[in-house]
Amino acid sequence: MSHSDEANKASRQAAQGMRKGLTNYGDAEFSLFLRKAFIKGAGYSDDALSRPIVGITNTGSGFNPCHGNAPQLIEAVKRGVMLAGGLPVDFPTISIHESFAHPNSMFLRNLMSMDTEEMIRALPIDSVVLIGGCDKTVPAQLMGAASAGVPAIQLVTGSMLTGSHRGVRVGACTDCRRYWGMYRGEEIDDQEIAEVNDQLVASVGTCSVMGTASTMACIAEALGIMLPGGATAPAVTADRIRIAERTGSLAVKMIEAGMTPDRILTEKAFENALMVLLAIGGSTNGIIHLAAIAGRCGIRLEMERIDELGRHIPVLVNLKPSGSHYMEDLHKAGGLAPVLRELRPFLHLDTLTVTGRTLGEELDSIAAFPQEVVRPLNDPIYPQGGIAFLRGNIAPNGAIIKQSAANPELMEHEGRVVVFDGLEDLAQRIDSPDLDVNADDVLVLKNIGPKGAPGMPEAGYIPIPRKLARAGVKDMVRISDGRMSGTAAGTIVLHVTPEAAEGGPLGLVQSGDRLRLSVSERSLDLLVSDDELARRRLAAQPQPPREGDDRGYRRLFLEHVTQAEDGCDFDFLKSLNMQGHIPIRK
Structure with a gap:
């Protein structure tokens, strides 16, 4: 190890754990003494408090069934952290659900990103596990983590299971819209729409199709900021719990490696994510969220580049709403790996992942097997990007x-x-x-x-x-x-x-x-x-003024939100050090 490497390691260690971000009373040792006195009130020993600390965002809420498995995930993450020698501590942040956020969840995404960023900065944590799921939570967390600069790893809650209505497999929320359209067209009656309402959401977890939540899970894995294989396991499966445990262990290793988001979220990583977005038939919301996350990293996504990629990258994943299968089927087919394997000729394989290995190295380690959910490049679901x-x-x-x-x-x-x-x-x-x-x-x-x-x-x-x-x-x-x-x-x-x-x-x-x-x-x-x-x-x-526009968070939102092509982020949250644009050619 070189002298500079030793100095950097010593600097990281000096600011680790309980010594990180001390409240300033003019006496650093008293600040540490006071902090330890209070945390010991929760029953921690000096041995526990001497370990590297992994923060875990707790986004559970009674109003958020997509995050209904958050307690089990937190428990598994804590187990993984302790197995790796760290101290896990969970902390709450805003929780947003698509159907329980007024006026809408996108309005609150930037607020959640600010909450996440400021809590990461404020707390004495050496790395952070971001637990998100429902549509706007994952981009909000990645936006906040990219700005905070602490080693971070994304863990999604996972998709719900599918239900069955009169012998027909159904799942939220493509089938929600399909049956509601039938009801509006008077093809089904009040009794049947009530029956299907009981079956559309068969368990906790995010939508069972390639909606925004599943899209952002796949994008996070493609970016390298998630454990490889972590995007697709359904919420109520043992696989999801094991992924959570491994995520906790990896969060400890990322501290020693200094695996901060800027090492992972590069221009090449964002281009990989764009290609995956196109190939999975992903949500249109993914464009806005990727632009916002990239903006926090000083990178601007060019819409023409996305369209150019789409002329060469077809839709490969046979999932609703572009196909016929559901997320649990994609998981059984190998998750995102078969998609990445088909895209291999186009991807930047030298991008870094949270494991410390490159995307190419991770792909080399995953076995291939026959499956029917992900199509080959020469037999796509749709001949161009979604x-x-x-x-x-x-x-x-x-x-x-x-x-x-x-x-x-x-x-x-x-x-x-x-x-x-x-x-x-x-x-x-x-x-x-x-x-x-x-x-x-x-x-x-x-x-x-x-x-x-x-x-x-x-x-x-x-x-x-x-x-x-x-x-x-x-x-x-x-x-x-x-x-x-x-x-x-x-x-x-x-x-x-x-x-x-x-x-x-x-x-x-x-x-x-x-x-x-x-x-x-x-x-x-x-x-x-x-x-x-x-x-x-x-x-x-001009539009007349609206009640509520002149105060609070709404005023902040209206004064600073950018347009869709810039991710609808706040102008003052974007990186001041813009690195440039996604390259036009590889």
């Missing part, structure tokens, strides 16, 4: 579409526009029998972006108007500046930027206009002259 990037006169900074889950007949479409000015307008008119709408029209929903809603809710999955649903219409072109759930499917254009509330041209669209979508040409254009758009802009009236 997500395509669009531009046009109403989306000058871009928009996206999940082409692998869209209707091929609608991806080249021109139609009359039916506009909804916001969520209240949508709720009031979408089911009106007097709504002037036809099956070949284009539904446009404004003012559901980061500032418009606020929080960019998953309302981009605009319901089919009830009178059309009753007539058997299953899909329409739908466009908004909002998001949609990763569990949803349809010909839906999302993340139109700039958003309407930021003065984007989407706000100028009027009912009766005509609009053309061409996924093959990657274009989205309103067929209205530039002169007419200029006239509309001059006549546009």
Whole structure:
């Protein structure tokens, strides 16, 4: 070991454990004395307090069934930490669930990231295990950990098991939307929709399809910030508990190795994650979250690069909503490893993982076996990546579409526009029998972006108007500046930027206009002259102030949130040392 290495090791050890981040009373030894006096009130011995400390984020909540196994995971992580000679200490942070967060979970993601970052900085921990699951928790934790700079490893809660409805296998939440669409179209009655409601979520854990939670689990593994093989084990399995134990042991080893997030979350790692996102048919939300995490590392994701990768990386994973299987099937098929193995010719195999080994070395150590969930490159589920990037006169900074889950007949479409000015307008008119709408029209929903809603809710999955649903219409072109759930499917254009509330041209669209979508040409254009758009802009009236916008976290959010292409993070949380962009070519 060189002199500089010895000095760095000594510096790390000096700031380890109970001595780390001491409250300053002007006397460092008294600060340590006082800290130890209080922690001993919990029954700790001097021997225990002399060990390296691994913090464990406790995101359990009675309002978060996706994290319902958090107590068991914490217990297993603690066991792993102690087996490796460390001292485990769990601490609470915000817990966010998609269905129990008002106005929406995205609104609170940045708050959770700040909570995570500040608690990591404040507490005397030498490394941290991040336990997350439901959609926005994993990106929030990775954003916070990337900024805090302490060795960190992600552990997900895992997916729920599937249920059965009248002999048909079902799982949240693609099947939630499918059955609700059938109910709106009067294909099933009140009794059946109540029956299926009991079966859609068969256990604790995250959605059982390739929604945002599963997407972010796979992305975390692809980034190298998760134990290899840790993405896919269902929440209630012994595999998930063993992964938690190994995660705890590895968290101790990462301290000695100085395995901080900046060594793992590199430009090459983010490009690997983008390729995995495309190949798994992952959630459109993954684009926003990856952009936010990358921004914390000083890296900007270019949407054109994502689209370029998507022209060469097909969808390989046969999971809902792009396919037919569920997450537990992917786990039984080998997890993410078969996907990475197929992508091997494209991946940066020299990226570092939390184990200290490279991605290539980890892949070499995993046995292959026949399975039917992950397709080979020459026989994909969809010939291009799951997500395509669009531009046009109403989306000058871009928009996206999940082409692998869209209707091929609608991806080249021109139609009359039916506009909804916001969520209240949508709720009031979408089911009106007097709504002037036809099956070949284009539904446009404004003012559901980061500032418009606020929080960019998953309302981009605009319901089919009830009178059309009753007539058997299953899909329409739908466009908004909002998001949609990763569990949803349809010909839906999302993340139109700039958003309407930021003065984007989407706000100028009027009912009766005509609009053309061409996924093959990657274009989205309103067929209205530039002169007419200029006239509309001059006549546009500002949105009236809303109650609650002028105080608290909402005011902070509205003043500092960025647009979708920058991850909807707060501008003051992005790295001040931007390293550059994801490279255009490998």
